[in-house]
Amino acid sequence: MQNHRDQSIEEVDKYHIVATFYDYLMRHVNYQRWFKFVSVILRKHRIKPGRLLEVACGTGTMLTQFAADGWDIVGIDKSAAMLQRARRKLPAEITDKALVVADMRTLKIYGQFDAVICLYDSINYCMNEKELTAALKNMLANLRSGGLLIFDICTIYNCRHNFRDYYEREFYLNLDYTREAFFNPANNRQTNEFWISRDGQDKIIYHEKHVQQMYRITTVEKVLLNEIGGCRIKGIFENYTHRPGSEKSERVHFVIRKE
Numbered sequence: 502m503q504n505h506r507d508q509s510i511e512e513v514d515k516y517h518i519v520a521t522f523y524d525y526l527m528r529h530v531n532y533q534r535w536f537k538f539v540s541v542i543l544r545k546h547r548i549k550p551g552r553l554l555e556v557a558c559g560t561g562t563m564l565t566q567f568a569a570d571g572w573d574i575v576g577i578d579k580s581a582a583m584l585q586r587a588r589r590k591l592p593a594e595i596t597d598k599a600l601v602v603a604d605m606r607t608l609k610i611y612g613q614f615d616a617v618i619c620l621y622d623s624i625n626y627c628m629n630e631k632e633l634t635a636a637l638k639n640m641l642a643n644l645r646s647g648g649l650l651i652f653d654i655c656t657i658y659n660c661r662h663n664f665r666d667y668y669e670r671e672f673y674l675n676l677d678y679t680r681e682a683f684f685n686p687a688n689n690r691q692t693n694e695f696w697i698s699r700d701g702q703d704k705i706i707y708h709e710k711h712v713q714q715m716y717r718i719t720t721v722e723k724v725l726l727n728e729i730g731g732c733r734i735k736g737i738f739e740n741y742t743h744r745p746g747s748e749k750s751e752r753v754h755f756v757i758r759k760e
């Protein structure tokens with residue numbers, strides 16, 4: 502492997518190059534099953550297909566399924582490169598107004614949506630409680646009264662057990678990427694670094710560094726109920742099931758109703 506301190510390596514924004522192979526990277530994720538999981542929760546709470554906002558929608562895999570199911574969708578993401586990929590998946594007539602580059606921590610109000618979703622530990626990109634509070638507050642501000650917010654967090658347990666010291670090398674089209682993951686238990690931060698080379702050459706040309714903050718369930722509950730208010734926690738589930746979520750779950754899904 503190339504020396505990581507090589508000055509010629511270009512430091513790029515998060516997801517700028519990863520957007521190219523993000524869907525390949527995520528090929529183990531069953532988005533159809535996830536879509537069904539979210540749809541069942543929405544139906545259970547009598548939310549019919551209406552207006553849906555997906556925060557941090559990435560390459561739009563979930564958004565595409567909601568659009569096909571008759572929802573009027575809006576997707577926001579901080580990465581223009583990820584949205585560019587999403588644009589390719591959605592029917593042309595809905596793409597321009599439906600995809601917006603925005604930051605969840607400073608999100609404006611796009612409407613009073615029936616449902617707001619933020620999936621695949623995107624919320625873990627909030628690096629402290631202040632940012633977490635701002636992001637969740639903004640999501641709730643985009644919900645109508647009685648609407649549902651569904652989001653998930655990656656847990657400390659998951660990072661400790663599966664990503665404490667993780668390495669993979671993969672090839673996608675003309676790109677060759679190495680992912681190095683490291684979890685720091687001192688501050689509960691997970692770092693994923695991507696070292697990318699091109700056209701079969703050994704020389705690494707791009708570097709992306711992603712740092713995420715892990716939160717305890719009690720911290721998220723405190724933020725929602727004490728810092729923000731005006732909402733009820735309707736469910737805390739583990740790993741795409743309706744079993745109660747705990748600190749020993751790998752992923753915890755929150756279902757929140759706006760009062």
Ligand SMILES: C[S@@+](CC[C@H](N)C(=O)[O-])C[C@H]1O[C@@H](n2cnc3c(N)ncnc32)[C@H](O)[C@@H]1O
Pocket residue numbers: 515516527556557558559560562563577578579580583603604605606619620621622623626
């Ligand atoms: C792990 S990906 C998840 C994408 C998509 N939700 C999915 O399920 O495949 C995380 C996404 O969060 C976005 N993101 C990170 N920080 C963000 C922020 N502050 N505001 C909006 N989006 C953000 C990234 O650009 C990326 O698309």
